[in-house]
Every structure is written in C-alpha cells, then in structure tokens.
Amino acid sequence: MGEHRHATVAIIGLPNAGKSTLLNALLGQKLAATSQMPQTTRTRVLGVVDRGEAQLAFLDTPGIHLPKHALNERMMAHVEQALEEADLVLWVVDANEYLGTGEHALAKRLRKLERPTYLLLNKIDLLSKGRLLEKIATYKDLLPFKEVVPIGAKMGLNMDPLWNLLERDATQPGWPYDPETFTDQTERSLAAEFIREKVLRKTREEVPHGVAVLIEQWLEPGHEDYPEDMAPEGVFIAAQILVDRDGHRKILLGSQGEMIKDIRQSAQRELKKLLQRPVRLELFVKVDEGWRDRPDRLDRLSI
Template sequence: MEVNKSFKSGFVAIIGRPNVGKSTLMNRMIGQKVAIMSDKPQTTRHKIHSVLTRDHAQVVFLDTPGVHKPKHKLGQHMVDTALSTLKEVDLILFMVEANTPSGAGDQYIMNELSKIATPIFLIINKVDLISKNQLLPLIAEFQTKLDFKEIIPVSALQGDNVDRLADLIIRYLPEGPKYYPDDMITDKPEQFIMAELIREKVLHLTSQEIPHSVAVVIEDIQPRPNNTVYVGSLIYVERDSQKGIIIGKKGQMLKQIGQLAREDIEKLLGSKIYLELRVKVRDDWRNKEAFLKSFGYKEV
C-alpha cells in the first residue's frame, strides 16, 4: 500500500462538436448519470461539473455544450460557455467521432485549441462502430493537425478503454487538494438534475420540432407522507403547436414523459415521488435575456 503517494487533482474539460458523446463519456467515468444523453444535437446547455474521486486523486470534469454555429442567443451562450472552459482547466479532452469524417466544426475547435498551452488529449469515440483497419489512418490524420499529448480511442457507450483514459488523465494532473467530499459526484443541485432528467425524456420522445425550444424548471419540492416527495415542474416551449405535441392526444405524451422521468428522479432521490408536469408557452424565449437568466443561463 502506497501510503506516501502524493494526492493529485485538477479540472478537465470535455469539448467537441454536438452529439459526439461527451456526456456519455462523463457519465461513464463517474459511474452514474449526471449529464443527460440524447441522440439530438446540442443536448447539453450548461457547464456541468462532475467529480471522480480515487484514493490518491480527484478529477473534476467539465462537460460542455457542443460547439456549433449559433442561431439564437441561447446557442451563442452555449458556444461561449464551451470555449470559456479552456481557460479554467488543467487538461482538455477533445472528442471526435470515429464514424464521422472530420469537418469544419472540428477544425474550428482545433483552431481555438491551438491558441492555448493547456495539454490536450484527442478522444476518438465510437470506435465500436468502425473496423481496426479504419482506426490507424484516422489517428494518423489527426496527428498532423495538432500536438496532442495522447490519442485514446474509446467507446464511451460500451466502456471500452475508459479506465485506461482515466489513468492517463490522473497521470497528467498536478499535485493538489481534494476539492469535493468523497461521496460528491456533481456540483449541481438536485433541482437542476431533476429538471435535466425531465428534459431528457422530452428530447427522447418528441419530434425534431421540439428539442431546442424546451426548458424545464422545478417550481416546488415538498415532502409528503409515507416517504413520498412532491415535485412540481414546468416545461416551457415557444409555440402553442409545441405545447400540443408535448401534451399529446388525451395527455398521453405528457403522461409518458412523466412516467420515464419519475423513474430516474426516484433513483436520484432514493424515495417515491409524485411528479406534476405542466406545459407553458413563452414565445421566442431562447432570444430573450430575461428568460435565459431565469432559466439558469447567466450572461449571454
């Protein structure tokens, strides 16, 4: 037993285009769902701190919104949030997809990364979707584009090579303090995670018209008898037609969203909940600073 081994700690940003698997990787590293996952691009809107603690190290991951060309103030906030993390961390994980050709989005991020001195790992995700013969040329291609300290192929969904990645991250971190208690896995309050779990179900169940126009706010949490918790939430959309889609015929879509969200929230809280969902229209909220701030998006 290495009782004299120094403690290492630091902050690690995960950056990449939308939908490359950043949240999946972070959840896999932590061993628990902290960030929501969806096959819809631009799912993550906030910078989420998640904590991996080992005997001699603590890694604080910052999962960032996907970098994309913004079409509204919310989109600009998301891109600004992602790029701002580059100045705050000890290590950067730049994630790309093995099964998608590198394009303008990846090049834009690499141009931003070339301006900083922070060590950068290239994480090639979804390697389970390509053959080994395709992987080596892909690694060779990226080696010519930026000075990556490490290039690690992984499958975040399957967990392939994720433990090795964690070991490499810790190796590069400086000596430092323990920032969070051992049992803490995120700096976000339970209300935030509950709202995100509800939004995840909306993204999963509804059509392409809905995803980016949805915000969820937890209005009320109250203890009830028999170890039950009441959770009241509001789902905001931008148009009446979107409200109709989320409610569904005879309320069936809203009921399904509630059933799936309740299961995840009960796992989070460790108790039974009564989940009330309501839907409200706030016209063009993604372009209104007052609404963005009230929904938890700070300066835009």
C-alpha cells in the same frame, strides 16, 4: 503515502460526439442528460471523481456550434469558461463521422489555448479496426495531442487506459473538492435536466431546441401541501415545460395526452433512481414564445 493531486478536465467537442455519455461513464453514475439530439447539454456540468491520490474534476460542456439565439451564445460562453479553467482538455470526436470544418475551427481554438489535450475517438463499437486506424491517422495531425485514445463511452470501452493517463496527468497540488463532493448541481437542477432529456428522447425535429424545464414546486414531507396519499418519505415535484410555440405544445401533449403521459412516467422513474426515494411528478406545458432570446428567462433557467 503520496500527496493529493488534482486536475480540472474540460470535455469538449462537436454536438453529439458523446461528451455527456463519457462524463456519465467516468462517474459511473448518470449526471448529464444525453440524447441523439444535438445541443442536449446547455450549461457546464461538473462531476468529481477521486481515484487514489488523484482528484479529477470533469467539466462537461455544450457542443461547439454557431450561436443563433441568446441561448446559444450563453452555451458557447460555458465552453470558453471551461477551457479557461481546464488543466487538461479531452476533445471527444465521433470516430464514425468525417472530419470537417467544425473540427478545423476547434483545432485552431485549441492551438491558441495551449493546454495538454487528449484526442478521444469515441464510438469505436461502430467501426472496424482498419477504419479506426485510418481515423487516427486523419485526426492526429490536427494538433500536437498529448494522447490519442480510442474509446466507447456508451459501453465503457477502453476506460482503464484512459483512467491511467488521467491519474498520471493530475499534477496540480491538493484537492479543491472535499471527498464527498460529486457535483455542484442541485437535486432540482438535475431533476429539470432529466425531465428535459425525456422530452428530447421522445419528440423529434425542432421541438427539443425550443424546450426548457422549470421546477415550480418541490415538496418534502412535512410541508403543508405535501400530498396526503403519498409515501411519507417521498418528494412531490411539479415542473413546467416551456415551449416556443403552440404547435410544439400540441406535439408534446400528443393525441389524448399520450405523449406527455409517457414523458411523465419515464421521467418519474428516472427521478426515483436519482433521488433514491418515492417521487410523484406533475408536468405542465406552457407556451412562452421567444424564451431563448430573453435574458431574464435564461437567468431564471440558470443557463
């Protein structure tokens, strides 16, 4: 019998590199919202996996970008905090993109941090082998990386070699989380994230950056307001979608409410899977100008 060991692992990188997709792949279950929109992830998301003697606590983080609102400043504070907590850093890059100033800035930060860092070249499904080798050569001198691993997070490509390295490098004594712990997110906050993901996936351009989701009601069976015509073991959820301006509200509603109906249906489907019980979801769109710069709002949204 070996000894229990662990590592806290920060997943960092530029927006859209595939950090949240990687977290979900490592967990074998969806925990983090993902989309083609940069800045999908706004807070730190913890996902815990136990493998043999090793417990890996992964911290998904927002992509590194320049703060434009109080919201973005808080997002970057989450990145810094995850880096400080980490025993090991996974730097995810989109191998199909070019190395630019963002990467150089991040390399500089990581050099100062001096934590063991893996370079994960993601989206290898989009590259030829020759181009991948070129990319490895371009990136590998940015930092003295502990490991360089090409992966395909979306399809789960090369996850076994990555796991072997992670298990090897989980060297801190003990397990900080009990074996049942999978995340520190509540069902409510996961529900809000999954609703926001649907908004991101179905709307375009600047709408998504100005959207937040607040769970207003969460009714379990037995509650006096629990709908009589609902399955007896379900959950009734009412959520508010905050938008920055009235134009965005109109886009979200769509003509004759088609858009919001579509968002509601696909979010409800996802929530059923997440909660493993019948779900009825109601959505309300509310204009709340400037919420991204209001600390009280950000507090209420737990960002």
